[in-house]
Amino acid sequence: MKHLDEYRDAARVRGLAAELRRVAKRPWRIMEICGGQTHAILRFGVDQLLPPGLELVHGPGCPVCVTPLELIDKAIELAFRPGVVLASFGDMLRVPGSRTDLLSARARGARVAAVYSPLDAVRLAEMRPDEHVVFFAVGFETTAPGVALALKRARQALIFNFSILAAHVLVPPALRAILGAPGNRIQGLLAAGHVCTVEGYVDYEPIAREFRVPIVVTGFEPADLMLGLLMCVRQLEQDRAEVENQYARAVRREGNPAARALVREIFEPCDRNWRGIGRIPMSGLRLRREWAEFDAEQRFPLETGQVQESALCISGLVLQGAKRPVECPAFGRECTPDHPLGAPMVSSEGACAAYYRYGRQHV
Template identity: 55%
Template sequence: MKFVDEYRSGESVGEYCRALAEITTQPWTIMEICGGQTHSIVKHGIQEMIPPELTLLHGPGCPVCVTPMELIDHAVHIASLSNVIFCSFGDMLRVPGSEKDLFSVKAKGGDVRIVLSPMEALEIAKEFPEKEVVFFAIGFETTAPANAMAIHQARQENLKNISFLVSQVIVPPAMRTILEFPDNRVQGFLAAGHVCTIMGTQEYEPLAREFQIPIVVTGFEPLDIVQGIYMCVRQLEAGCAQVENQYSRAVKKEGNLAAQKLIEEVFQIVPQKWRGVGEIAQSGLGLKNSYSAFDASTRFLLESRRCEIDSPCISGEVLMGIKKPDECTAFGTSCTPDSPFGATMVSSEGACSAYFRYKRVAP
């Protein structure tokens, strides 16, 4: 398949690994932002193929993983109400809240439905006008246009029985937080290609300049990843700190302007809590006042509260690249995909899940 097969070629990956070995003269630490990239790295054994001087850290780019526990508790509360149809992407159902997950609500008879897009929730709202339909609108910049479209459409169609529980996060403020950690180890980033198809590459330039760090927008196939690492190391070795685009077959510098316009129409920048990390300034998208009628948190009068549970889970440190999943004492023993403590083990994009599926050493 064009644009896929050639990016899975073992021969081309091998060539880039050899080229990397030729240009690497010292240790460098690079973080891939997206969970999809993490899975590709772990699944294809890329860390083991590149020169041993290069360390890859796994970043926070898994939307399921960073959705705060408080929001899961709110979702569980709403989904348990008798007149509600709660619609969500499937990955969210097993993410643990402080006491329950959405799956347990569904198992007890709650009307929790897995949908593939927010527009499906609109259709359900039209089909069941006597019910309150709620869509769990989570994700990074990649899901924001579809969520914005659904909210905009709901207003256009004057739908009164649908609302959205919003937990939209944006990438650059999280990168800034990582770089501002006193013990930050990240010297270069592989930025998430799909986020940049929406937002373009320009918003990374201030970060590259301020922190003097190379940022390479990278795709998700094995060749994309090793090319991205090569471009990043080439900059590091030359003392450069620029934004480069490895994923030019999908990403334009300006991004998708129509999608950005839709996001701006519906959302505004807000502070946002990240699971295991805490609040990051200006790192979320909340509904604008003109769309507040569709805000599930006001419609269901949800109150903000602290959710803390006693758990060995270090997913916050995993998401920020401070620790790797196999440094967690619960990894693969008390915490497994069948019995997960943290969202990074639940999500198909989570780093702990990737290590469990592809990297676990049999006891």
């Protein structure tokens, strides 16, 4: 972890912060897309070191938060079916659907298993041949290769009591939706380093040009974030709008070609509902026809009843960077991590959870 210490070094972070204060001549509003970055910013207190005019806006990069209500309801419905075990990343288990969450469903008899990787879910299916394991495939471009690998492994090992509930989403279409929305106030972007490790940043180049916003691919440590902000503000001050790579130790322009090829072999883009945001064209991944036998929605025809969000929850506005968590009247009152109204309050990448956990109730 010496490697990590380098990027958490107080002197280095403070040096970058001083440089940022020198460079920033005007007020700017920058969005960090990824919820992991939001949490790192609040956990380490990076925001406390920024120049006064620089405002950070939190983006939609929390996969759990944008997973549509109806898919969570479907997952819960599957978990209650006799003979079905729903396997999910731990993160998803507390997120409220329209009526309940997966952990509460488990307390009432649903079968829910927390796994650490999609391959664990395949292994679970292998160990329980009499049951059917559905993996709740949530995540951005980062987790899609792992799911693709798991499906290949399942087919290879002739494990057919396994399927996925596909809820994968893609970053670039969401960026277009946010930047193109009327009244958009975002002037610069920090792109998520992890996502770009897989997909690279070629797709971000036309977005930077078209919307005239600088985009800096950025890591997750305090020094990464500070340097990413510095690079972004420098571009803004010089009136440039390019894609730059702060996270060069992990990200190449073309990403990881093997992982990309794997994802494209198994998935294809589709329209997808984003919780709180709405339908974004070609912003999701679904299984290709050749892999339909692993599609839980095909194997288990599911009724999607009408779903409705809590009337109090403004998570859609929070996810689009239009409001900060503390601007929600329910924040810390009707909505807490113990009794959440919306997903961002419980996900480990949710902006509301970050504000609550790191004691920013009154900022």
